Amino acid sequence: MDRSLLIAALAALTAPVAAQVPLQQLDPVVAPGGRLNASLTASPGLAAATFVDVANTPIRILRQDLFLGLTPYMFLLDAGLIPASGVRTTSLPIPNQAALHGLVLHAQGFVLTPLDPFLPIQLSNPASTAIVGTSLMIAESFDVPSQRHSGEFDRSVSGRLQALPLRTRLVRVGAMSSQAQRFSSGVHATLNPQGVRGHYVLRDTDLGGTGRREALLALHWKPHLTPLVTDSFEQLELLAGHSLVVPDPTIDPFTLLPKYPNSGLSNVFANNVLGATVSLYKGGYIVRQSLLRSDGYVPFPDLRPFVWDGTRSLLLEWRTRPSQTATGANGMSGYLNVLSYHKPAFMAQAIGQPAAPVDPDKVTQCLDKDANNFALDLQVELGTLDSIAESQWLKAPKSGPDYQTPIVAAVVPQGATVLVEYRGSRTGGGTLPTAWSANIDAIDGYDYLQYRVTLGLSPASFRAPSIDVLVIPVR
Numbered sequence: 389m390d391r392s393l394l395i396a397a398l399a400a401l402t403a404p405v406a407a408q409v410p411l412q413q414l415d416p417v418v419a420p421g422g423r424l425n426a427s428l429t430a431s432p433g434l435a436a437a438t439f440v441d442v443a444n445t446p447i448r449i450l451r452q453d454l455f456l457g458l459t460p461y462m463f464l465l466d467a468g469l470i471p472a473s474g475v476r477t478t479s480l481p482i483p484n485q486a487a488l489h490g491l492v493l494h495a496q497g498f499v500l501t502p503l504d505p506f507l508p509i510q511l512s513n514p515a516s517t518a519i520v521g522t523s524l525m526i527a528e529s530f531d532v533p534s535q536r537h538s539g540e541f542d543r544s545v546s547g548r549l550q551a552l553p554l555r556t557r558l559v560r561v562g563a564m565s566s567q568a569q570r571f572s573s574g575v576h577a578t579l580n581p582q583g584v585r586g587h588y589v590l591r592d593t594d595l596g597g598t599g600r601r602e603a604l605l606a607l608h609w610k611p612h613l614t615p616l617v618t619d620s621f622e623q624l625e626l627l628a629g630h631s632l633v634v635p636d637p638t639i640d641p642f643t644l645l646p647k648y649p650n651s652g653l654s655n656v657f658a659n660n661v662l663g664a665t666v667s668l669y670k671g672g673y674i675v676r677q678s679l680l681r682s683d684g685y686v687p688f689p690d691l692r693p694f695v696w697d698g699t700r701s702l703l704l705e706w707r708t709r710p711s712q713t714a715t716g717a718n719g720m721s722g723y724l725n726v727l728s729y730h731k732p733a734f735m736a737q738a739i740g741q742p743a744a745p746v747d748p749d750k751v752t753q754c755l756d757k758d759a760n761n762f763a764l765d766l767q768v769e770l771g772t773l774d775s776i777a778e779s780q781w782l783k784a785p786k787s788g789p790d791y792q793t794p795i796v797a798a799v800v801p802q803g804a805t806v807l808v809e810y811r812g813s814r815t816g817g818g819t820l821p822t823a824w825s826a827n828i829d830a831i832d833g834y835d836y837l838q839y840r841v842t843l844g845l846s847p848a849s850f851r852a853p854s855i856d857v858l859v860i861p862v863r
Contacts, residue, residue, distance in 0.1 A: 408474070410512035412438065412497040413547075416529035416857045417520050421484030424517055427477045428497040430470045430510075435500040437467040438478070444494040444514060446801045446851065450507065455496050455514035455799055465495060482519060489521035492797045492857070513547060516797035516856040524785045524862040526837070530855065539777040541843065542852065548799070550854035551775040551843035556605065561594050562765035564734055565637040565725040570765075574612025574719015577764055578624060578688075578706040579675070581714035582740030585748035587653055587660050588704040588764060589633050589734055595702060595768060602770040603693040603847050604628055604668070604702070608685035610721040610765035616677045616686065617717035624673040625748075627705040628694040629665035634701055635732040637725045637761060644728050646761075652732030655759040657705075657752055660736070665705050668692050675718050685767050695773065695847045702768075707748030710740060725761040733759040773845045781818050781836045789835065789862045791828045797857035803846035804853040810839050810860075828860065 411429040418424045428438055443457030456462060466478040482488065497512035504510075520527075534543045542550040562568075577586055607626070635652035639645070653660050668691040679686050696702050725734060736759035740746035784791075791810075798806045809824040812834025822831055824840055831837055837860070843853050 410436070410497045410499045410510050412495055412512035412515040414493075414495050414515040414517040416516070417518050417525070417527050417859060418482055419523075420482055420486060420488045420519060420521050422482050424480040424482055424493070425477070426465060426479065426495060427475050428466070428470070428512065429475045430497070430499045432470050432472050432474050434470050435468070436470050436476060437498045438465040438495055439463070439498065440465045440493050440495045442491065442493060444799055446799055450509060450511070452511045454511060456494060470499070486521050488519045490793070490795050491519045492795065493517050493519070494797070514799050514856060515547070518795045518797055518857050518859045520795065520859050520861060522861050522863065526782050526784065526860040526862070528779070528858040533777070536780055537777045540775040541777040542775075545854070548854040548856045549777060549841060549843070551845055551852040553852065554603075554845060554850045555772045557770055559595050559768045559770060560766070561590055561768060562723045562763050563725070564591075564594055564635070564723070564763050567637075567639065567727065568723040568725045568763075569727065571722050571724055571762065575722060575762065576716050576739075577720050577735070577737060578609070578708055579619070579621070579716055579718055579720060580708055580740055581621070581711050581716040582742060583710040583746035583748055584706065584708050584737055584739050585657065585746065585751050586706050586735060586737030587657060589631055589635065589653055589660065590702045590704065590768070591634050592699055592701065595770065597698040600698045601773045601844065602696050602698055603773055604691065604696055604768065605693055605771050606691060606769035607688045607704070608681065608767040609688065610685055611680070612719035612721045614680060614684075616675055616680060617715070618677070619675040619715055619717050620711070620713040621673045621708060622711040622713055623671065623709040624689070625670040625707040626668045626688060626691065627665035627707070628668055628696075629703045629705070630662045630697065631660055631701040631703040632662050633660055633703070635734050635761070637732060639726070639728070646726050646729055646732060649729060649731035652734060652761065653736040653759050655736055655754045655756050657736070661703055662700065665703065666694055668694055693771070693847050696770070709748060710745040721765040723763050723765065725763055730757060730760040732761060734761050734763040735759075771850070773847060775843045776840065777843070778840045779838055781813065781816050781838050783816060784835050784837065785862055787835055788833050790832050791837070792861035792863060794828055795857070795859040795861070796855060798853060798855045800853045801846050801849065801851035803848050804851060805842070805844035806853050806855060807842040807844075808839055808858065809842075810837055812837050
């Protein structure tokens with residue numbers, strides 16, 4: 389035998405057997421007094437168990453997702469070896485109690501894989517069932533979501549409707565008007581060794597907002613000159629918030645002055661923020677040539693994500709404390725958006741001087757001239773959090789339906805969101821539909837309905853929520 393073939397054969401015999409990824413399935417709907425059928429598909433001969441709980445709080449364990457809530461009501465549904473067919477089945481009698489209507493049960497399979505030294509236990513997908521005490525209903529189980537739904541969702545996932553993974557985009561801002569011109573020298577906005585507090589407003593149009601939530605993930609600034617000079621700031625804090633300020637740099641063709649000079653930022657910082665700003669980073673910051681990206685921008689330190697609503701202006705704030713170790717050798721590049729006047733203000737900052745350093749935590753306003761239309765040349769990295777999917781038009785099981793409270797079986801990681809909205813129509817084609825509403829009673833009497841699901845990633849972990857079962861009872 390060829391030596392290489394012999395080596396390959398021996399390796400195949402001694403290597404751990406790759407176990408089949410477990411697949412847990414449940415009847416999506418069961419009636420009180422009925423039986424809940426369950427199956428677990430896995431590699432034959434392996435020991436397995438299926439647990440059921442009344443809640444799920446997804447957590448990461450053994451490099452996998454545990455989808456059970458670990459409540460006092462969790463119980464063992466089935467245990468034993470996977471038969472030669474590869475499918476282990478069982479059923480559970482449901483008590484004939486009307487009070488069980490609306491209860492959701494969540495199941496997950498556990499399969500022992502002793503030949504795998506890295507993954508001794510494999511966890512299955514989550515599966516859910518809704519206990520429904522009426523035969524009149526619209527029930528959706530999302531076996532193949534792409535066949536019956538339009539919009540944005542993870543089409544690689546079957547058996548549930550799941551949000552898309554985080555989608556990122558990089559937006560360059562700075563030239564906020566058609567007449568904007570690059571400033572001839574570098575400025576010391578955040579990089580001021582004498583201390584500075586500054587506000588910088590970015591309109592939704594500057595960021596290409598679509599009205600959907602996005603996470604602010606990173607900021608990069610453009611140096612005026614390179615190579616960079618190594619410079620060390622003892623403490624820089626970056627913050628973000630929302631603002632109702634929308635600077636309008638439109639020029640009056642007769643006066644050549646801005647039409648709306650007061651539409652920008654105020655020199656009083658408190659006037660610029662809607663609510664409060666949130667700290668994204670606080671600590672030291674060292675500027676060095678090695679940070680320079682291939683596109684010519686320099687990243688600020690890693691940020692804690694901030695959720696921008698995609699509609700209002702995004703307000704950036706920086707607070708740089710006076711630093712004995714910094715020189716301010718690196719200027720930041722930017723634009724003048726109006727040449728004939730210093731307003732409307734896209735940026736406002738209280739700037740420290742050698743003889744009068746600024747404590748950014750104490751200063752509350754800046755000079756009027758320092759609230760101006762200068763705008764930093766920045767890259768803003770944003771990540772889309774929301775996926776929106778729509779169903780087909782569905783016919784109610786009776787005319788003039790009285791829709792009851794929907795039952796939603798969802799997997800919602802901490803911080804993630806699931807919103808289901810409904811609209812009705814008199815026809816299956818969706819003629820003259822009602823407005824979308826999260827209140828199902830708004831479409832009572834309409835023989836056809838459509839639902840829209842907004843699945844929001846967790847802003848902290850970017851883990852995706854999903855819906856396993858949606859039931860709309862009717863009477």
